[in-house]
Amino acid sequence: MQIWGDADLVISCFDRYLNAIEKAAHANGKPILSVATDFDPDVNGIATPADIHNPDFLRAVMVPEQDRLVQKLEEHIGEGRIRFAGLPVRSAFLKEYSAEELAALRAQYQVDPDAQVVVLVAGGQGVQNGYAKLLAEHYRKNEHSSGANSLPKIHLFVVTGKNEWQKKRLDKTFASFDHPLLKVNILGWLEEKPMGELVALAAQPVGVEGYRGALISAKGGGGTLSDAVAGGAPLIVCDRNPISWEQGNIEYVRRNKFGLSFVEKREFVPTLLTLLNSPYKPEVDYRSFHSIERSVELVKELLERNRERLAVSQGEQEKLA
Template identity: 25%
Template sequence: MTEKLRILIITAPYGNGHFAVANGLIDEFKKYDNIEYSLYDLYTEDYPATTKFVKKFYFSTYKKGLQQQAYRFFYYGSDKLLDLKIAKPYLRFGIKKLVKKIEETKPHIILNTFPVNCTYNLIDEGINIPVYTVITDYFANSNWISKHTRLHFLAVNSVSMQLKQRGIKDHQYSVTGIPIKPIFYKEYSDEEIRNLKKKFNIDENKKVILLVAGAHGVVPNVNKIVNDITSEDNVQLIVVCGKNLRLYYRLNRRFFKHKNLVLFQFVDNMHELMRISDLMITKPGGITMTEAANIGIPVILYRPVYGQELENAIFFSSKRAATIALQEDELIYKALTILNDDELLNDMKNNIKKIAIKNSALLIIDRLIKDYQLFLEEENDN
């Protein structure tokens, strides 16, 4: 084809991962003169009130209660729920707005970084555009999976088991890894690591823990975690509070100028902090875990909630690349145990590196272009 390949990327604002994957792909698309792309947040653009409510509900699932149980039921029950007739309005939600967007942008390809179910129903509207999906976690529930999807791009091969249970054939998925910022693929020399440690006032002779405390669900009882870890002479703790300014100022007041604590608000150089750390404490989001795998930093996963977080945590812990902690005492014990056991720490580093797939965006684009050509050939034959 001589005209530019037009790709409509559809994403959603529920968690940071879906936009991060979309932007990672866009960064790669920019390198191609023969590709045009547009980013479409269907829910925010066309259903802002509904999206605001759903986002509020989604983040409320990090607290124990009815919301968490409701999300658990929806996530794990989707296998059966989506096959019921009463699910049809849910599966078609947004279809009219999507059709209008397609008429405006005239894409050759639709690429999902969120399970937008109505894209699977375009054929019912007489629209024959190939749909592709990047699954942004290390597990896929039924919302991600459709026989009408040309290719599902997977983080790891084990995700294919969930697809096959839903009738997906081998030619309908490709293991590419999850796209992340290219900076996380960069290898650092020992000298560069030493310079980074000087930059952040990190003692070269101490082990370093990175606590991402601004993530949803990590904040409870963080004072005790910080207090107990920083009381160890051979450990320094980096705490990233993100946009949680209340937490930042609270910790800053309580641990002012503590020699073993380095405190940050929001950062745009997380890759550097991860590079100089020996162990990370965070929530098991798909993007975060992919970044950790590519850098090679073991992870303690604190209080994963039901759904994709728990499934990501189960996967990484099964590979002995991470461990799960449900209480702060357990977290502190595991963190110090791992840091004081060099053999265990190195094993975990090696294990998490084995999970990494580099240059995922490039792999996805390559498969996308090749499969689209195959799609055109199939259409011509018909």
């Protein structure tokens, strides 16, 4: 309870259905700011119609983008309590690299100048579902394809996260793999900076056509997809049995042409090759609407409103005394 006594504002990223924090904040008279980290979250998971009828409960919501989401939320918690704050992006993915810096990164990661960089991720535990092996098998079988069916030159980085067993297994699988058009590196857990560098390489146009690489995500997590979008890397996302609150993220990627999705494993390689042989023309320029300042404004507003509320409450108590 000492924590609640010292707090001026409670910020929560949890779904309200699972969130005892919200109840505790309300019980202790603290304003609460809910932050939606997915692109198209369930409105009822953020606010209920009861919120608008409770003036003592100072609550507001920050959302990533979605005008229609804002309209729905205002029906629940009142006009003016919603702020657009941009998507949850780490600073390393917002860095803009010069041509010289990108060339240095290619040398650092031993990437050929004409290779498209593809980064495969699957959350912190790195469950890859055999995607790297599927791609390698396709390249082996189609090594002599030419013309319209020719294979792009790829440098694949597989990020296994904290899954050491997975990394050891993939290290063994690709220890003797050698193909002139497909180079594979197995990486473990990556900090923000190297991950941002790989995304920058995946976003770099290559060759006469200027086609980019890709980031392949085995799940539709808002953070990973936002990082890739902000960094300019085209996306491939698995849409097989997504977590309910991540379904909107995958739909957002498709709708705004940030990338493609697939459902069955057999669709993975054709989907990736289609993306790698297509120009990247998203519907939205993500860099134009990322701004942490919007978040700061809302925090200040909530704190000021709470101070005003407490002053009124104290004045009423003094009158009664």
